[in-house]
Amino acid sequence: MDLGIAGRKALVCAASKGLGRGCAEALAREGVAVTILARTESAVRKTAEEIGAMSGRPVQWLACDITTPEGRAAALAACPEPDILVNNAGGPPPGDFRDWNRDAWIRAIDANMLTPIELIKATIDGMIAREFGRIVNITSSAVKAPIDFLGLSNGARSGLTGFVAGLARKVAQHNVTINNLLPGSFDTDRLRITLESRAKAAGKARIRPDASAAPPNLAPRAPFCAAHRPAISSGRMC
Numbered sequence: 001m002d003l004g005i006a007g008r009k010a011l012v013c014a015a016s017k018g019l020g021r022g023c024a025e026a027l028a029r030e031g032v033a034v035t036i037l038a039r040t041e042s043a044v045r046k047t048a049e050e051i052g053a054m055s056g057r058p059v060q061w062l063a064c065d066i067t068t069p070e071g072r073a074a075a076l077a078a079c080p081e082p083d084i085l086v087n088n089a090g091g092p093p094p095g096d097f098r099d100w101n102r103d104a105w106i107r108a109i110d111a112n113m114l115t116p117i118e119l120i121k122a123t124i125d126g127m128i129a130r131e132f133g134r135i136v137n138i139t140s141s142a143v144k145a146p147i148d149f150l151g152l153s154n155g156a157r158s159g160l161t162g163f164v165a166g167l168a169r170k171v172a173q174h175n176v177t178i179n180n181l182l183p184g185s186f187d188t189d190r191l192r193i194t195l196e197s198r199a200k201a202a203g204k205a206r207i208r209p210d211a212s213a214a215p216p217n218l219a220p221r222a223p224f225c226a227a228h229r230p231a232i233s234s235g236r237m238c
Contacts, residue, residue, distance in 0.1 A: 006031030008132075010084035011075060013066050013119075016043040019138055019183055020088040021051075027084065028055035035060040035079035037071075067111045072118060081126045087116035088138040092152035100152060112139075112156035117163060120178070124171060133176035137164060141184040 010027050014020040016038035028034045028051050036051070038044035041063035048061035062078045064071035066089065092108035116137055127133020139157040146154040161180055168178040 003030050005084070005134075007033065008083040009033045009079060009081070010035065010086065011079040011082040011119075011123075012036050012086040012088070013075075014038060014088040014090060014138075015086075016040060016047045019181070020086065021047055023086050023088075023136070023138070023181075024059070025051050025054065027086075028052075028057060028059060031057070032084065033057070033060075035062065035075075035082075037062050037064055037066055037075050037078075039063060039065055066119075067115045069118075072115070072122065075119075076122055081130075082123055083127070083130070083132055084134045084136070085119060085123055086136045086138065087119055089115060091140065091150070092156065094149040094153075095151075096149070097151045104152065105155070108152035108156045109159065112153065113160040113163070116160055120164070120167070124167075124176060127176045128171060128174040131175045133171070133174075135164075135176070135178040137161075137178070137180045139180050139182055141182045143180070143182055 005027075010024075010032045012020055012024040012027070012034060015024040015036035020036075020038075024034050024036050024047075034051070036044060036048055036059060038047070038061075044061045044063050048059040052059040060078060062075060064074045066072060066075060089111045091112065092104070120135060124133060124135070127135075137160060139161060140150075140153055142150050142154050143157050143161050146158075164178045164180065171178070
């Protein structure tokens with residue numbers, strides 16, 4: 001199926017591994033000019049080379065901390081005026097809300113709510129002017145079914161979801177859509193860290209996940225969200 005996005009430009013955050021990488025791979029297969037971001041230079045460079053070899057087209061990369069103003073400025077300099085923006089960031093640590101102080105909450109909100117909003121703010125007017133824009137936020141299934149020990153993530157990601165639900169309705173008339181991918185238990189570093197934390201708290205050697213799958217199983221939805229004529233409406237949670 002031709003999704004009509006070949007030649008478009010995409011900026012994909014936290015894309016050296018996991019679901020971010022899966023989305024970058026899926027977009028590259030559709031002929032999109034992809035720029036990927038991650039904090040670790042060696043990892044993001046290697047991933048760009050591997051996706052480039054797989055897709056037969058060069059993939060730009062940048063090592064930066066997207067949660068900082070400097071990182072966001074560098075990212076947008078590397079991929080100015082993206083047509084497709086995939087917001088993604090590692091989730092905050094699990095735990096008991098009694099142990100989280102204000103600083104912990106601010107870090108979680110800054111990374112998982114305010115950073116995506118800042119990137120949307122920096123790119124959406126250009127999308128409106130060009131009459132094409134696709135924004136995909138990778139959040140968590142905890143937005144629909146909150147998990148007790150992921151309170152920081154529940155709060156920050158739900159805040160982002162609520163914000164974009166209103167904005168999506170406003171910009172849809174300009175052919176700009178905003179949708180959210182809500183992954184559950186995927187075999188990622190994030191899942192392993194969370195399970196290790198739960199095991200430690202429970203005094204167990206390890207806890208097996210209820211369900212897990214490779215990130216690429218969900219990643220192909222990103223191109224459908226970014227399609228020239230999107231298969232789903234704006235403001236959805238998938």
